Amino acid sequence: xxxxxxxxxxxxxxxxxxxxxxxxxxxxxxxxxxxxxxxxxxxxxxxxxxxxxxxxxxxxxxxxxxxxxxxxxxxxxxxxxxxxxxxxxxxxxxxxxxxxxxxxxxxxxxxxxxxxxxxxxxxxxxxxxxxxxxxxxxxxxxxxxxxxxxxxxxxxxxxxxxxxxxxxxxxxxxxxxxxxxxxxxxxxxxxxxxxxxxxxxxxxxxxxxxxxxxxxxxxxxxxxxxxxxxxxxxxxxxxxxxxxxxxxxxxxxxxxxxxxxxxxxxxxxxxxxxxxxxxxxxxxxxxxxxxxxxxxxxxxxxxxxxxxxxxxxxxxxxxxxxxxxxxxxxxxxx
Amino acid sequence: xxxxxxxxxxxxxxxxxxxxxxxxxxxxxxxxxxxxxxxxxxxxxxxxxxxxxxxxxxxxxxxxxxxxxxxxxxxxxxxxxxxxxxxxxxxxxxxxxxxxxxxxxxxxxxxxxxxxxxxxxxxxxxxxxxxxxxxxxxxxxxxxxxxxxxxxxxxxxxxxxxxxxxxxxxxxxxxxxxxxxxxxxxxxxxxxxxxxxxxxxxxxxxxxxxxxxxxxxxxxxxxxxxxxxxxxxxxxxxxxxxxxxxxxxxxxxxxxxxxxxxxxxxxxxxxxxxxxxxxxxxxxxxxxxxxxxxxxxxxxxxxxxxxxxxxxxxxxxx
Numbered sequence: 001x002x003x004x005x006x007x008x009x010x011x012x013x014x015x016x017x018x019x020x021x022x023x024x025x026x027x028x029x030x031x032x033x034x035x036x037x038x039x040x041x042x043x044x045x046x047x048x049x050x051x052x053x054x055x056x057x058x059x060x061x062x063x064x065x066x067x068x069x070x071x072x073x074x075x076x077x078x079x080x081x082x083x084x085x086x087x088x089x090x091x092x093x094x095x096x097x098x099x100x101x102x103x104x105x106x107x108x109x110x111x112x113x114x115x116x117x118x119x120x121x122x123x124x125x126x127x128x129x130x131x132x133x134x135x136x137x138x139x140x141x142x143x144x145x146x147x148x149x150x151x152x153x154x155x156x157x158x159x160x161x162x163x164x165x166x167x168x169x170x171x172x173x174x175x176x177x178x179x180x181x182x183x184x185x186x187x188x189x190x191x192x193x194x195x196x197x198x199x200x201x202x203x204x205x206x207x208x209x210x211x212x213x214x215x216x217x218x219x220x221x222x223x224x225x226x227x228x229x230x231x232x233x234x235x236x237x238x239x240x241x242x243x244x245x246x247x248x249x250x251x252x253x254x255x256x257x258x259x260x261x262x263x264x265x266x267x268x269x270x271x272x273x274x275x276x277x278x279x280x281x282x283x284x285x286x287x288x289x290x291x292x293x294x295x296x297x298x299x300x301x302x303x304x305x306x307x308x309x310x311x312x313x314x315x316x317x318x319x320x321x322x323x324x325x326x327x328x329x330x331x332x333x334x
Numbered sequence: 335x336x337x338x339x340x341x342x343x344x345x346x347x348x349x350x351x352x353x354x355x356x357x358x359x360x361x362x363x364x365x366x367x368x369x370x371x372x373x374x375x376x377x378x379x380x381x382x383x384x385x386x387x388x389x390x391x392x393x394x395x396x397x398x399x400x401x402x403x404x405x406x407x408x409x410x411x412x413x414x415x416x417x418x419x420x421x422x423x424x425x426x427x428x429x430x431x432x433x434x435x436x437x438x439x440x441x442x443x444x445x446x447x448x449x450x451x452x453x454x455x456x457x458x459x460x461x462x463x464x465x466x467x468x469x470x471x472x473x474x475x476x477x478x479x480x481x482x483x484x485x486x487x488x489x490x491x492x493x494x495x496x497x498x499x500x501x502x503x504x505x506x507x508x509x510x511x512x513x514x515x516x517x518x519x520x521x522x523x524x525x526x527x528x529x530x531x532x533x534x535x536x537x538x539x540x541x542x543x544x545x546x547x548x549x550x551x552x553x554x555x556x557x558x559x560x561x562x563x564x565x566x567x568x569x570x571x572x573x574x575x576x577x578x579x580x581x582x583x584x585x586x587x588x589x590x591x592x593x594x595x596x597x598x599x600x601x602x603x604x605x606x607x608x609x610x611x612x613x614x615x616x617x618x619x620x621x622x623x624x625x626x627x628x629x630x631x632x633x634x635x636x637x638x639x640x641x642x643x644x645x646x647x648x649x650x651x652x
Contacts, residue, residue, distance in 0.1 A: 189379065214518065218590050220592050258518045265570065271519055
């Protein structure tokens with residue numbers, strides 16, 4: 001494998017085996033995050049974004065969740081071959097995760113500095129006093145006066161709580177940070193503050209960041225590369241510029257067209273028709289074909305392979321089967 | 335502004351809540367009007383009082399003071415019985431289609447309930463026809479009539495909520511964050527539907543949201559709230575092209591745009607919204623404002639007209 005990847009996921013398949021059927025959450029999912037970069041994983045509810053984040057830390061609730069096959073490689077080590085004891089040493093130390101909802105990610109009965117100190121005592125083997133001191137430094141770093149470390153989560157606003165969660169995640173200087181919709185629960189002005197802060201801290205700590213979000217605006221703001229996920233598969237991947245300026249997959253096109261355009265206020269929105277497919281009963285062939293405006297007979301029968309537009313930008317769509325990217329296949333609102 | 339076209343007029347509306355720390359000024363002296371068939375977007379961040387305003391207007395919450403005139407009639411003067419009749423004309427669509435539907439009622443029962451309760455339709459087969467017609471109007475297949483909310487996805491659930499609101503054939507609908515809980519591709523479907531219904535039935539909307547790109551797409555006029563106060567109001571284009579209040583400017587600049595070109599200069603506000611409990615009579619935005627000066631901390635700015643239809647409350651505009 002390429003040593004420059006902070007995270008390399010290959011052919012990952014995750015299922016939830018429920019009484020009503022097998023939910024195929026991830027199907028041959030792959031993803032590469034270059035060291036020190038930020039990769040945006042964008043998709044809608046139920047696409048498998050959060051399952052991806054949880055799989056990396058081996059936190060999929062089992063049962064019903066099962067990682068069927070694949071590899072998740074960080075630093076040349078396959079996490080799927082680790083024991084639970086070994087994973088405990090990895091979580092919070094080498095890989096940290098920020099969850100969407102800061103209201104439930106914090107423990108309501110402990111003051112926040114104790115919650116930050118906890119991982120420092122566990123991973124860095126600091127004694128309590130040193131850990132608390134470091135915790136207070138972390139609070140200052142995320143823009144909270146250290147005196148407030150003695151307060152409980154309910155005494156903080158939503159934006160402040162998310163800052164505390166970020167402080168916990170960064171306390172042991174992880175190499176890889178997974179942020180699952182970190183700003184979705186926040187107001188726009190607070191979101192702008194938190195994104196700005198994450199950008200700075202990422203530079204300072206040289207952390208690689210996997211940014212999971214449904215918001216293309218957030219992606220444009222903070223990411224270097226983008227992977228678009230649909231029904232458990234990455235259907236398009238490339239640099240920010242590739243995906244935003246040359247979107248190739250009809251689903252990517254649909255996502256852009258669904259957004260109200262601030263420059264063209266009266267334009268009627270062009271939603272993607274239909275709904276996400278039922279993950280218990282995924283269509284054969286391309287999972288997107290029932291909603292696709294460009295569907296061809298082959299789409300129904302065969303899963304599309306990768307077609308590369310550049311070395312780094314690929315799309316899984318039969319429209320580009322012969323590698324012909326020169327013609328414009330899809331129409332983006334212009 | 336032509337007074338006679340206004341379907342809804344709100345004059346000096348206040349809603350205070352008693353808390354252990356003192357009076358919480360959720361909605362503090364706001365006034366606006368909406369013309370028939372138009373949409374007013376009410377925007378602001380969590381806790382600014384926008385949802386409380388929407389609920390107070392429908393008297394789902396009793397106002398502390400102020401006037402609510404609907405088609406010329408004072409809503410506050412109505413008795414409980416009269417108000418119930420009036421509710422036919424004034425409906426609401428809630429944010430969360432997961433908690434605003436009764437989990438033990440089928441789609442059919444949910445839509446039929448207001449029709450029965452208001453005694454509009456008594457005949458059973460007529461009722462069935464009406465419910466199916468409403469389901470068609472909002473794009474729900476007839477086969478879904480016996481489904482329970484947990485069997486429906488978010489977009490369909492919101493369609494049930496819209497059908498329920500439309501059942502009364504209302505003139506006015508308060509839409510409280512109707513698409514915030516939905517995915518973008520579904521969000522666009524619902525927004526298009528609401529727009530079509532407006533054109534078709536001549537509906538008047540009060541569209542409450544924190545999502546500025548949605549409100550911009552949807553509204554004729556936009557009012558911005560901050561800590562219970564209405565701080566700026568203008569036609570949608572005017573507000574986006576020429577925001578005057580420093581908070582409006584920051585809010586607009588904070589929208590993350592899904593575009594690479596045209597990166598705007600971002601105004602990052604410091605600090606967070608202050609407490610709405612017993613606010614001092616000064617500018618409520620003063621502690622976060624980039625242009626704050628002495629007067630902002632000693633006096634409360636009032637709404638002033640800066641150009642036709644554009645009002646703002648900020649000393650800088652004077």
